Amino acid sequence: MKNLFSTSLFILANILLLLTGCKEDELPSSGEGGDIQSLPIKLTETDYTSDNTYYLLNDDEPPEVYFDKSQRSFYVNQPLQISLDDEQCFLLRFYSPREISNVTVWATIEGYEEDFKFIELEKVMPFQQLKIQIPFATQDLTAYTRTGKKIKIMQNPYLTAENITLKVECQDPYYKKLQAIRCTWRISFSDYSGYHWNPQYYKYKLLAPHAREAVALALNMSYMYSSERFEKALHEFGPLHSDNNKTEIDKDALLKKVIAYRGLSFGHCSGVNGVGQGGTEMYCLNEWCFLEHYVDDSFETHTVFHEFGHNLGYVHTGNMSYEITGPGWITLCANVYRDMSLDKDLPVYSRRFMHTRKNTNRYDHTNYYRASKYVIEGAELDAIDGGLSPWRGETDPGGNEGSPVSLKLDASDVPNATATTFRPKDVYVYGDTMYVVNDAAGHFSLEIFSIANDQKTHLESIMEWTENNETNTFSRQPNGVFRANGKIYVTHEGSRTEIFDARTKGHPFITCIGNGNWGTGPTQTIHAFDVSLYKGIIIIHDKRYMNFVEERLIQPGTLPLIYARSENLGETNGTYGIAVDDRSGLLYTTHPNKRIDVFKPDDMREGTAPKRIRQIACKNTPYALDFYQGRLFVSSNGTEKFCEVNPDTGDIIKDYTVIEDITLQAPEKFCIRRNTLFITDRTKEGACVYAIPMNKLK
Incomplete structure (x- = not known):
């Protein structure tokens, strides 16, 4: 049976167990454990299986069951129901979204002077129905009374609910709270x-x-x-x-x-x-x-x-x-x-x-x-x-291994391309694979290359794909690319972030973030400029906001909702960048208004508008940024086109516009992977991508 809280994959295993199980009419009439020689029966959470446990009001329960008062009703002052059913089974039902611990059930049988300890339950789970056959229906048993007396309970196959009284004892604070309810409502x-x-x-x-x-x-x-x-x-x-x-x-x-x-x-x-x-x-x-x-x-x-x-x-x-x-x-x-x-x-x-x-x-x-x-x-x-912070996932640690790379990639490396039809906008490298966003007018694409052994081999162009049995394309200028956990993310100004399967040949389309209509609805972005992933959260910078989406919700055919959207950062055209400092855990984003905005991800909560913890003024208009071993690098439109800057003040530490024999003319977006700077240089003569080992940026 399916998990019943299908969109809450982060709920812990006990809650997933809570809402699954066999149908009530499939429950066997006896529990596990084999022959029992003495009482009490002791059950822990690990003893609960589909053989003895069913969960009330679960998502697969038929309406004709939960609309039947004889099967599904309770009194608010008695949410824990215990009884002996017609099959000589002990039946427990708990109408509660919270568990209780250390529950003891005492039994009194006609003809016996004292009650005896019948069952000890380490936990009763939320909405649990427990059904086990009473062992003394089929065999003699040793039991112990409240006074500690050892007695023998004789086999009685004719025992009925009228002949036995059951009583619960539990010191769990939550159970005692429920016992304080004076209302007698039947629900x-x-x-x-x-x-x-x-x-x-x-x-x-x-x-x-x-x-x-x-x-x-x-x-x-x-x-x-x-x-x-x-x-x-x-x-x-x-x-x-x-x-x-x-x-x-x-x-x-x-x-x-x-x-x-x-x-x-x-x-x-x-x-x-x-x-x-x-x-x-x-x-x-x-x-x-x-x-x-x-x-x-x-x-x-x-x-x-x-x-x-x-x-x-x-x-x-x-x-x-x-x-x-x-x-x-x-x-x-x-x-x-x-x-x-x-x-x-x-x-x-x-x-x-x-x-x-x-x-x-x-x-x-x-x-x-x-x-x-x-x-x-x-x-x-x-x-x-797992806590209120959404940053619970794993940042993809792969694809950053390997020796530094040194190369230049331009239109000559793309089949049938020219400087007019291939203009690299953004680049991302994962292992030996390089992903390059091409924003040349009329030729929008994602170009994929192998860079194994410092060699450039064109692997594939993604210009169109099948979506809902129709052909789709990048409707507006693409801007950013990122790969993580087997998925490729490409942003574009058509207010969508396309998501492709990185591990399957042909890179089939999975889904997208943003429905293609400009706006701030739960499935909308305002354009889409840059994208990154960090600890299970997809981060998309659009024209006004930072948008956050839970990575776990990325499923074929499903349009994921925006988890949170930042405060309005101010609308303007330009190139945007995103980077997370793994050392401080802070999120840095560029803004064309000559500034870098800094967020503290751990402060973000569901549905809230995260606010900047500070703004860093920049001398030039920053384009993109990335961290390397605690150092912050920024590309910009100024005289200092590529620099290391102070992550606290924005002051330029060193200008790297010239790196040995390479002079960057119009650098924009970049990433630092495999101890290598991969950076686009969008010159009018012919845009290219440089791969420069970081040991050259001394």
Whole structure:
């Protein structure tokens, strides 16, 4: 079965396990472990397999299962369900997005004086259903009572749920928090098929990720309403009104009504933000509501509490739904929800427990990234997703080996080319392969060469490719090229970055970044000038911004979304460059307005606009830049056309316009690889690429 959080590949293995497994009706009636001579049964996380464990509300669970209350429902004050089923199997279900540790189940059987220790579970996983056959149905067993007495449990193939009592003990702080819930709501899920009132609202049914989020929302709301913090805030808040005449509501009676409310049956609605109906379990929310109630998401809770106000019997008067008579229920609940989340007091205080926003199994496929209203960090969350910083991947260490190279490459090295049809704009070298972007008008291409043994051999020209069964080309002037992890990236002013397979003959097209339409939407860039990769993030400099894309999302046929976009850097035409200083971890980018912008990648967060930590003024207009052994080199339009500069001040340390017998006339983009400077020189007489060993730049 497929991984259920298909777009969250960075979620740790336990979460991937969380949402996979066999179908419920495929579970065997017995667990693993062979013959058991004595109790308790002890299970660790490694003992959970498809033979004994299934995960509730997983993405592959059929709607007819999770819409069936007899199969999928729970009470908020009893999210951990344990029972003996009709097949003499111990059945545990846990409706929670968080795990608990060190769970002990005690059993009492009719005819025995004391209860005995039955099962010890090192962990109960989020949304886990555990099913194992009770061993004393088929054999005699030794067990131990609470007083430490050793007893024998006799084989009983006729044991039923009426003859056995099961009790859970757990000191896990999260479990104890759940035990503090005083609300008695029953939570279920409904498709509201055929609902008579505006059936179009319920055309798009609740999906499994929505159902998991409904569990989180129900636990959070019920815990909040059960807390002393809410009761105190309720009484300290201003008056609550049931109508526009400002008829005051008895707050003690209101709280009792909330605690004793019978339950909520979650559904999904569209066309409206939500639907709640007085005195019923009907509680429908638009998809965004399931995502944005977290304080480390957008923290939009208005609809969540507005609709619950309707459930409590209040209409659009007073301040229990719309706050017509002044701040009321919506504001009160939002304030307490926020504060308890920031204090990590709510059961599911962060979106990071499930990362539903990154799940592709939902309706809106354009909003996978959203800046956090408030940032929440913690070891428990980092264990799930690796931390808030996106820079978790590996920088491709390959292709930089080999001895220095010395050569000059020009139009004579390209079959049937002339100085008019071949004008190198950018160059990148990976091992013995050189990639050269050609921006000659009417001849846009990526030219690929072998430079093994300092020899120049033309391998291929990429001028067109097949995309969606159609032929495509570089629609505008190409600018930058980079290779990493088996992919070639080429930027061009058609507001796209083309991505090709570097390891397959013919270099087939994979996908692109940017949909070709100028803009700042989730799949757009404003032109595309330079590209680089660092620690799993693709960095694209367009005409206004630095754009960041997660490399892990590059898949055939998928248009990846922009993870984050920098502050507006100022729009102007020119050549742009990107480089990361591996020693400091800082990101440097050139700007035609005679400056270098510096960013601190580790500060970047999802959906935010990274800001420059400083700007470095330059004497000349910088084109491109790269680091070599801690030294920063910059090409420019000034008298000093290629220099080493101070990475802190931008001051020129040494001018390398002349390097032995080579005088650079119009250098632009370059890279330093294999201890070699590979640099384009765009002279009017005939542009070329030089390869100059770095030991000549003393």
